[in-house]
Amino acid sequence: MIRFIVVFFTLFLYTHADDxxxxxxxxxxxxxxxxxxxxxxIYLHHREKIRFDxxxxxxxxxxxxxxxxxxxxxxxKRLQRECRKKILLGxxxxxxxxxxxxGAFFWQKGRPNIIxxxxxxxxxxxxxxxSFNKYIE
Amino acid sequence: MRRSFNMGRSFMLFVIILxxxxxxxxxxxxxxxxxxxxxxxxxxxxxxxxxxTLFKNYSNFLTQRLGANLASTIHKDKLAYKHxxxxxxxxxxxxxxxxxxxxxxxxxxxxxxxxxxxxxxxxAFFKQKFDPQTDIWEKAYRSKKPQITKQDNLDTLWMTIxxxxxxDNKVVAVLGADFTYDxxxxxxxxxxxxxxxxxxxxxxxxxxLVVAYILIYLYYINRKKSFIDPxxxxxxxxxxxxxxxxxxxxxxxxxxxxLDHFKQINDTYGHDVGDMVLISVVKEIKANIRKNDLLIRFxxxxxxxxxxxxxxxxxxxxxxxxxxxxxxxxxxFSQREILMTISIGINPFPFHSKNFDEAIKIxxxxxxxxxISGRNxxxxxxxxxxxxxxxxxxxxxxxxxxxxxxxxxxxxxxxxVKTNKIVKYEMLLRLVDKNKxxxxxxxxxPSIRHTNIxxxxxxxxxxxxxxxxxxxxxxxxxxxxxxxxxxxxxxxLLSDKFKDHRKLAERLYIEILEHEEITNFRxxxxxxxxxxxxxFKIALDDFGSGFANFKYLIHLDIDVLKIxxxxxxxxxxxxxxxxxxxxxxxxxxxxxxxxxxxxIETKNEFETLKALGIDYLQGYYIGKPYLKYx
Numbered sequence: 001m002i003r004f005i006v007v008f009f010t011l012f013l014y015t016h017a018d019d020x021x022x023x024x025x026x027x028x029x030x031x032x033x034x035x036x037x038x039x040x041x042i043y044l045h046h047r048e049k050i051r052f053d054x055x056x057x058x059x060x061x062x063x064x065x066x067x068x069x070x071x072x073x074x075x076x077k078r079l080q081r082e083c084r085k086k087i088l089l090g091x092x093x094x095x096x097x098x099x100x101x102x103g104a105f106f107w108q109k110g111r112p113n114i115i116x117x118x119x120x121x122x123x124x125x126x127x128x129x130x131s132f133n134k135y136i137e
Numbered sequence: 138m139r140r141s142f143n144m145g146r147s148f149m150l151f152v153i154i155l156x157x158x159x160x161x162x163x164x165x166x167x168x169x170x171x172x173x174x175x176x177x178x179x180x181x182x183x184x185x186x187x188x189x190t191l192f193k194n195y196s197n198f199l200t201q202r203l204g205a206n207l208a209s210t211i212h213k214d215k216l217a218y219k220h221x222x223x224x225x226x227x228x229x230x231x232x233x234x235x236x237x238x239x240x241x242x243x244x245x246x247x248x249x250x251x252x253x254x255x256x257x258x259x260x261a262f263f264k265q266k267f268d269p270q271t272d273i274w275e276k277a278y279r280s281k282k283p284q285i286t287k288q289d290n291l292d293t294l295w296m297t298i299x300x301x302x303x304x305d306n307k308v309v310a311v312l313g314a315d316f317t318y319d320x321x322x323x324x325x326x327x328x329x330x331x332x333x334x335x336x337x338x339x340x341x342x343x344x345x346l347v348v349a350y351i352l353i354y355l356y357y358i359n360r361k362k363s364f365i366d367p368x369x370x371x372x373x374x375x376x377x378x379x380x381x382x383x384x385x386x387x388x389x390x391x392x393x394x395x396l397d398h399f400k401q402i403n404d405t406y407g408h409d410v411g412d413m414v415l416i417s418v419v420k421e422i423k424a425n426i427r428k429n430d431l432l433i434r435f436x437x438x439x440x441x442x443x444x445x446x447x448x449x450x451x452x453x454x455x456x457x458x459x460x461x462x463x464x465x466x467x468x469x470f471s472q473r474e475i476l477m478t479i480s481i482g483i484n485p486f487p488f489h490s491k492n493f494d495e496a497i498k499i500x501x502x503x504x505x506x507x508x509i510s511g512r513n514x515x516x517x518x519x520x521x522x523x524x525x526x527x528x529x530x531x532x533x534x535x536x537x538x539x540x541x542x543x544x545x546x547x548x549x550x551x552x553x554v555k556t557n558k559i560v561k562y563e564m565l566l567r568l569v570d571k572n573k574x575x576x577x578x579x580x581x582x583p584s585i586r587h588t589n590i591x592x593x594x595x596x597x598x599x600x601x602x603x604x605x606x607x608x609x610x611x612x613x614x615x616x617x618x619x620x621x622x623x624x625x626x627x628x629x630l631l632s633d634k635f636k637d638h639r640k641l642a643e644r645l646y647i648e649i650l651e652h653e654e655i656t657n658f659r660x661x662x663x664x665x666x667x668x669x670x671x672x673f674k675i676a677l678d679d680f681g682s683g684f685a686n687f688k689y690l691i692h693l694d695i696d697v698l699k700i701x702x703x704x705x706x707x708x709x710x711x712x713x714x715x716x717x718x719x720x721x722x723x724x725x726x727x728x729x730x731x732x733x734x735x736x737i738e739t740k741n742e743f744e745t746l747k748a749l750g751i752d753y754l755q756g757y758y759i760g761k762p763y764l765k766y767x
Contacts, residue, residue: 051258093262109235109259109315110288113268134246137266 019107024055026112027072027105031059033128034087034102035069043068045083050074050091052107076101087124102126103135148353155349159342166335173328180324184232184316185298189283192300192312195228205304208240211250218251218263226253234317235259238302239267239274240310247274250310273299278308288315366434368412369419377433377441381493389431390452391487392442393500394422394459397478397512399438410470417468418477425458441497449485449517456481456515464513478513480504485517535568535585535594543569544594546601549762551614551733551755554747561612561646563755564602565762566594578616595627599634606641614646614676619661622649628664635671642672646697650678658692665694676733681721690728698725700751702736708749709741715749722750 031040041062044050051074062068065083073079074091076098090096090104096115102124103116114135121128121136128136199221203210211218229236238251247269249261261267269275273284277299284299300312364376372380396402396418403411415438422432422440429445442459444452460479468475482503487496503516510516538544548562568576585591595617602613621627635642647668665675676697677689681704689695700721708714718734725732734746737756746754 092258093265108261109237109254111268111270113266115266135266135268 019110020053020055023052023105023107023112024058026114027054028059030089030103030105030114031070031072033132034089034126036127037069040069041067043071043083043086045071045073045079046075046077052091073101087126151349152353155342155346159339159346162335162339162342166339169332169335173324173332176324181296185285188233188298188314189300191228192283192298192314195225196300196302196312200302200304200309205307205309207302207304207309208250212264222251222253225251226255229253232316233314235313235315237261237313238310239313241278247311271297273297274311274313277301277311281306281308369415369434371419371423371432371434371440373434374436377431377435380431386443386488386493386496388446389443389487390447390449391484391496391500392444392452392456393435393482393484393497393504394440394442395480395504395508396438397480397508399477402475402477406470406473406475410473410475413470414468414475414477417466418463418479421462421466422459425462426455430455441500443487452483452485453515453517456483460513460515480507480512481515482507483515483517532585532590535581536590538568538570539590539593539597543571544597545569545764546598547762547764548605549755550760551753552759553753554751559611559760561614561753562605563614563616563648563762564598564605565616566598567764582618592626592630595621595630596634599631602645603634603638603641606638606644612644612646614648616648616650616678618650622647622664622668623660628667631668631673632671635673639672643674645672646674646676648676648678648697648699662692662694669694681717687724690730695730697731697733697753699733699735702756705734705736705742705746705756706738709739709745715745718746718751719749726750 031042032038039060041060042056043062043065044056045065050072065071065080065086068083068086070087070089071079071083072089072091073095076088076090076095079088079100084100088095088098088101090101090106092106093104093108093115095101096104096117099120102120103114105112105114107113114132116128116132116136118136199207211221225236225238236253237249239247240250242248247267249263249265249267252261254260267274270288271286273286277284278301281301281303283301285296287296295316297316298314300314301308302310302312364372364379366373396414399411399414402414419432419434419440422442426432426442426444431443431445433441433443435441442455444455447455460481463477463479466477468477482500482505484490484496484500484503487493487500490496490499499518503518507514507516535544545567547565547567549565550559551561551563552558553560566578566582568578568581570576582591585594598615602615606613617627631647635645669675674696675694676699677693677695678699679701680686680698682701698721700718704714704718706714708718722732731752732750733753733755734751735755737743737746737754737758739758742756743754743758
């Protein structure tokens, strides 16, 4: 009976997974890919300005850039010095204007979008899995 | 033997109706969902047709203007780019959320050429890479035909169309349009209450069904438990009475088995060993009876076996087998060896007994005989044997009387007190012997009751009744046993004979005689209703004595009450009898039921009953039964 309930709710959640869950899961995968870590430490810069409502409960969120493997940011404004050395990942297209940002994961036209810039990745010595090739510019 | 338990008609009805209701409600729900989907499909088709025409015009317009170099032309001129985006936005109505033009670059990636989106957050920058979620874009390029996909994975989009722009049979760009859920949402919100009702009704029915079946299962298990003796795992006395409700003893022989000196086992070795002895004995009995036989633990160490379809010899043989098997069976308990014997009393014809208790009594008497004869033996009742021999003889006599046309009907007149005239006759069955002596029905009907001869005699009575009613204007009364009224064959016979003679049926009274109390009012009420529908009138015989009592009048739709002859005999001298008949008469009048007093033999009885307001009188004082009416 308990097994049935577990399977039922898993299926229920799977079939009812919304955009928020989908986007959060993709962002986490991107963070894993750029850091090459299973559970990367993530610092959220200007968290309140992140337009899309991600579910960060499953992320290893840290409070400062020192401990962070990757910094997710909606804007590069007022970015602390120690953060600039880290892998910067934007959450909208505007962040891509800064050359420090290696790429962005953003929600546009109701769809998830990923853009990486080859040169910026090389500069940070980041090698992405082949499956990410289609996202690299 | 696996036997089913009677669950009750209303219970079974519930078991059948509930799944039907559940299936119906689910069907209704699925039909509703299907209809809703159909509505959306029609709406979608309509929308797509409309937009396809619009896109086709736009496509023609743009390709004619810019030709095969559409992408490069737009790229070159920033002003033209803004202008084309404005033109594109003109196509965007309320139902299209995003409208854009894509092209494929040299590396095969899709990029935005134009984007009519107003919201800066959603607007793609110039030449921005487009990440396709589906393969419709590739398909549109390859097939050169518009492609549609439903965006099941995305919350805010309903469907997307990819419309190829073709120049010289080559796709130069693809027009993309994302449709919003707005229309869909409006319809869904309108229909939601209705859908919720259907959904919850179906859900409720399914839950009810599951709960009902669980309850039925638990009820069945508990009911089964209540019929099984927990120690020996054979049926108990409670099951026996349940079994008798639905089964006839006609094909069974009754055996009472008792363990000899069982009390000594309990006293010497204790109850635990006693219990093991019982279990062991049951095992042996079970091994020596067939699946169709029924073993019941009747009391402490007393068992009852109903052997199915055995003759006397076969039944005794089964009993001997059981007795011998137990006699040689060594029961070992804690290094002790116990040998048991049993005594058996057999009633080979339990069906001939008035009721089951009497059948048991006969078997018990034989068991007692076996006990006083030194135990470890079998005694068989001779009562049934004699009766059966006599019965067989009687069947032959009745059959030959039937063949030789010696089954006759006598007619006894019935006087109407109001008109002082003979208005009806009671038809009475007579068997005329070869030596011309007359035998009354009570002396030959019981032996043929369960044979086909009985039905043939009933046919003769009914044929006679039809002929008599045709030839005369008076009414007739025939007698049928309660068992006849319960019998589907007899009711069918009455129906077949009178279905085309309603006028005759209306002059025929069926007098119900009964020798045992009515327990199954449902069947008898149903059959009486059938007979009354055919036009027959129903009379209750022997009212005031035996089983015929006021309780019957609550359940049965009776036209006439025939007061029992034993009450009539001293009505003019016995005050109590007088008051009883007076009460019956008053009650019947209030109930609009006619009364008949029978067995009137004296003038005093006649006058007293007349004064008491009885409607009809019958008896030797009025007229004896004769083979011909006069």
